[in-house]
Amino acid sequence: MMRAVLVEEPGGPDVLRIREVPRPEAAAGQVLIRVEAFGLNRSELHFRRGVGSSGSFPRIPGIEATGVVVAAPSGEFAPGQTVMTMMGGMGREFDGGYAEYVVVPAHQVIPFRSELPWEQLGAVPEMLQTAAGSLRVGLDAQRGQSVLIRGGTSSVGLTIAVLAKLQGLTVYATTRRPEAVEQLRSVGVDHVLIDDGEVAAQIRELVPEGVDGAVELVGVDVMKDTLQAVRTGGTVCFTGMLSDNWTIPDFYPMDWLPNGVRLTAYSGEGTDLSAATLEEFLDAVATGEAVIPLGRTYRIDDIVRAHEDMEAGAVGGKGVVLP
Template identity: 70%
Template sequence: MTTMRAVVVDEPGGPEVLRVRDVPVPVAGPGQVLIRVHAFGLNRSELHFRRGQAATGSFPRIPGIEATGVVAADPSGALPVGTQVMTMMGGMGRTFDGGYAELVVVPAGQVVPFTSDLPWDVLGAVPEMLQTAHGTLAVGVRPQAGQTLLVRGGTSSVGLALAALGRLQGLTVLSTTRRPGRVALLQEAGAHHVLVDDGHVADQVRRLVPGGVDGAVELVGTNVIGDTLRAVRPGGTVCFTGMLSDEWAIPDFYPMDWIPNGVRLTAYSGEAADLPAPVLQAFLADVRRGRARVPVGRVYRLDDIARAHADMEAGVVGGKGVVLVRP
């Protein structure tokens, strides 16, 4: 096999710039692993890259910041051929070719092995979603069992994963959505209380938790962060993790006006090393036993990649979008 099918972006633009073509098979060198991709998840950061909005990256490029599959070659011999693995971040799909392909070469340090008999569309949804949700809680919020957690932007894939992890960690989870029709989705994911976001979530939160929640995760963006901060008690923490609104910065930011007394504001953006293999394996076991749910929205084929990006832009995926490379 000298060529493989991959999605290539030659220049920034709309979904139509995502083109499937035959390209040379990459070769793993020292310190690298070649992965045969079975599935990959779709992420908004790939949308930003495709549009030319990303701060890093170059064209032409095979995009994709994550991939799930099996080891095809490991020059070091550390990972046997056929080992199930996930990989993410580290420059994938921006500074070097990413997971939108039948095969991908990545640094060995960003390969996370696992064992599971779950279907590939479920496994393909996990890497970046779980890494972000786990890291947000473990690093950004650091909640304790029995505390309350607000997830602003709960119907995003990370928001749904946070609801599942929060419940597993003994938290009372409040999740938001702008669409009343998504309430059941959030409840199925693990949210104890669902709030329809009318722009004044802090008022709704304090009717349920008068003193304010112990922690919150901001997934919507800077346009609502002020309201999210007001939903948290003194001594509590808000972690800025996502930007679904594509609003990244706060003009004329005045901390004493924006941040309530005693409320902590943190941020999280992680790498593959921030998802320990035991954490991944434990989560997959919880899914297998029915204690957690992977929020797969829509499943696509590689040839459907332009439609998949259009659906992601339109916000109609309804969870994590996944592409099955090997149906």
């Protein structure tokens, strides 16, 4: 048996209930992982509310987990190997990481070696995958360019800033809260903008031709303004929906898209994060070249409060739970 968080029906944070359930067993092509830490994600909030695009109930939620291999019947990993896993149907099509143990397909398991504490490691998988993919795939960002992060104090926004500075980019990032300015500066942001709904005008005062690229993490309600902040030939990557506004009614491209500004999106899978990229990032953290934007740490018994904090925007970075 094991302890896990079970959601039997959609609803508020109180539908997250701690249960004793049978410990899963790995079949051929699968890996059984003892979960040492798992991160909190807004997509789990959407799933819990019943507004996710996929999934079924009852379900153990959680789209990521970090821990130690217990068994891999087909021999892909040795017992005791430290690993991360994410997405691929976790916490929606099959039971996810909000538990003491999880079984996942072997192809979505990423091995790593690190002496960092579990609470830091548990923050990394989905956050790093999304941030790295937004820069590499969504923007094709190049050294020496400039990037605007709309929604900079989110865990992904903070990680994008860290990675962008490692890649030699000039970073602009937004926040609605003046008290968050120092947090953004602490991860290397060059220019912090207070988001009053008209960020493009602020950018054009600093960079008259516009920035080379922007990552939209807030949602479609501000994306038109974000597009106006980017130079001709530049790119906006739509990655996040912190405002929970997902679609554009009566979208008219000629009105929304400035001449020559490209609009892309990024919503990668766990397999998009390579072991080499993961190790490079963890090594950079270990040597002090990079930081993990860890917010609050919780125990599994605090999962309701953790979701309440996530809904209220009170985590202050990546939320992590230690089972």
